[in-house]
Amino acid sequence: MFTTTEDIKIKNLKSGSIVTPKGFKTAGVHAGLRYAKKDLGVIYCEVPASCGAVYTQSHFQAAPLKVTQQSIAMEQKLQALIVNSACANACTGEQGMLDAFKMRDLCAEHLGIDNHLVAVSSTGVIGELLQMDKIAEGIKQLQPIQTSEAAEDFQTAILTTDIVMKKACYQLEIDGVTVTFGGAAKGSGMIHPNMATMLAFITTDANIESEHLQTAIGEMTDITFNQITVDGETSTNDTVLVMASGFAENKTLSPNHPEWNKFKSGLHLIFQDLAKQIARDGEGATKLVEVKVHGATTNKDANIIAKKIVGSNLVKTAIYGTDANWGRIIGAIGHSDAEVNPETVDVSIGSIEMLKGSQPVAFSEELAKEYLSQDEIIIEVHLHLGESTGTAWGCDLTYDYVKINASYRT
Amino acid sequence: MFTTTEDIKIKNLKSGSIVTPKGFKTAGVHAGLRYAKKDLGVIYCEVPASCGAVYTQSHFQAAPLKVTQQSIAMEQKLQALIVNSACANACTGEQGMLDAFKMRDLCAEHLGIDNHLVAVSSTGVIGELLQMDKIAEGIKQLQPIQTSEAAEDFQTAILTTDIVMKKACYQLEIDGVTVTFGGAAKGSGMIHPNMATMLAFITTDANIESEHLQTAIGEMTDITFNQITVDGETSTNDTVLVMASGFAENKTLSPNHPEWNKFKSGLHLIFQDLAKQIARDGEGATKLVEVKVHGATTNKDANIIAKKIVGSNLVKTAIYGTDANWGRIIGAIGHSDAEVNPETVDVSIGSIEMLKGSQPVAFSEELAKEYLSQDEIIIEVHLHLGESTGTAWGCDLTYDYVKINASYRT
Incomplete structure (x- = not known):
């Protein structure tokens, strides 16, 4: 079993977030999908980033997950993630797919990038259609920047009935340069008629090809996010998505790189940290x-x-x-x-x-x-x-x- | 899938119980294993009965289940079942096995039958030893008779924190003679430090060999008792046990008997009835x-x-x-x-x-x-x-x- 050993030096940056890794910006706004809370967020990378993702094993994968898979399939790169809370866009048939594609297009247009470089994510009510007019207006307001306030806006925008924001940041050295991991997550919240959804978005400035990133994500998800349970339920929208800008300028990572395990340790720690935050904030939980x-x-x-x-x-x-x-x-x-x-x-x-x-x-x-x-x-x-x-x-x-x-x- | 069809005439005897099938007697007493409630019961058959049983799939099968399996293995016959509540005799090691054998011996001696004709069952606290002095005294008080009051004594003695007694009785005709099924069960109750235990004891006066009875029990358990859940837990003591006296004097039942399916329908209905009673009385349940x-x-x-x-x-x-x-x-x-x-x-x-x-x-x-x-x-x-x-x-x-x-x- 893979475990992060004591002798790998990894720094926990308490003040860090998804914008601490070089190359990432973010924003979160209130698009009006719910009463008052921020409900629409974006992560933007200055360049097309290497990426990887794992999705819910539910038979009923929601529309945005299918669109994200299509985006990544094009050239294994992502430059942005657009995510809304309040509506899961699940069990919404053809119209749901059209809406998820539209959400992708609107985000790509707003940021001036190709639409297949955009991932889409939703969490909230099952069986209701997205309010596309509000999504469209909301996307126009998104101005991603690299501040901790913007990171908090994003962290808030993805929550449903979570009580606390979930974020983490770790740093380690690879090839003598600093590599940073930042992450934001949401856990079990519930909005009518819905179930718990787990979302985790991780950014890193590590230099790595998508293929190897995907391998590491799969391996680390098995011993972290897949090992938490709040109530034994699996959502239609669960997603773990990682984007890597490469701005740390380490030598390209792969299983042959001498510090591959160190990289995996960083990923392991940030996954585990976010996973534990989700478990601790399970619905009604005190422990x-x-x-x-x-x-x-x-x-x-x-x-x-x-x-x-x-x-x-x-x-x-x-x-x-x-x-x-x-x-x-x-x-x-x-x-x-x-x-x-x-x-x-x-x-x-x-x-x-x-x-x-x-x-x-x-x-x-x-x-x-x-x-x-x-x-x-x-x-x-x-x-x-x-x-x-x-x-x-x-x-x-x-x-x-x-x-x-x-x-x-x- | 086996289902009991409308055109098989089966009578639900609301006033019936485990002593309604011919040949069975019962008793239940307060042995002092708990404060006031009856806590020790016996089912006795006038002759060695054909029998069959299914047990918990838990890795930690309690001692009484192992003893019962040894009893049945001897000649596939049972003439009595001795059961206590308050203590599960589970996770009790060698002493637990010795106690379960002793309980079997004491019951056999009291009833004047061979010890391998006695099944043993326990429900209650895990990890505590049986109070054998009280069990011994209690067994002496057991005077099985064929009255509905005695059946109620037994039904009460097997309960833990169940709110209601669980019993059922069905009648049908095979070979032109009346065959009766009677049953008593307990569901999810909890006593420190314990978990839900499901026990179901069914009597019938059908004439059937143990081998074929076992086949029917397995098949019917899969679509009844194995399809109920209160909280997804499996106890160390779960048992479904059927005894058949043969006093109905139908031709010996087997899969080749023209009314085999009718017999299975009777078993199906009484299993399903008891299973639903257990589900309805799940801990804290209102529906x-x-x-x-x-x-x-x-x-x-x-x-x-x-x-x-x-x-x-x-x-x-x-x-x-x-x-x-x-x-x-x-x-x-x-x-x-x-x-x-x-x-x-x-x-x-x-x-x-x-x-x-x-x-x-x-x-x-x-x-x-x-x-x-x-x-x-x-x-x-x-x-x-x-x-x-x-x-x-x-x-x-x-x-x-x-x-x-x-x-x-x-």
């Missing part, structure tokens, strides 16, 4: 839950079990209730498809051992309750089968999750 | 939800999709909130592994059409809200791919689910 599985036969098995535990409603409610209910962790492990020896499982919550060789260990309920009262919970499982590991992130299941999802129209 | 999927390529695909929809937290909260949120149904269909054409899906809630050929249909929100306010909700999906169908049952996700599972210790 970030991290589950680490050790000693599995394969990384895949370890990841399956980790995600099963973090996705279990019973585990999630127990954590909300600060209840050290290891029986539910066993329950979640038990009904996974992964290889498990039912006689050799250890379970710890924080540093408190609860199960050793599949048998209960006496522990202080008081200390366990104290640990579970924190806002970041780590569950560790050891299967004692092999050397493989996996991690997943999620959140607790609270009254507010039910409230947000049951009563938002009343 | 029974039934999802029917039509037009799938295979029955397996139809069942997968039906269960995915009924298990979706977002669909479940929407139903609790009487919100006709078909976008969430699409979301659940979308991320299933089953074959789906994203252009041809119809969705109805009750008789209200919401999606036709994957595109929204205008409908009255008011009528939809009215329909969703009922306590039994039917969702229908048509995939327009083939002729196969599937059904699943579940319940809504409510504040009380979170309350029961988060705060029960405080």
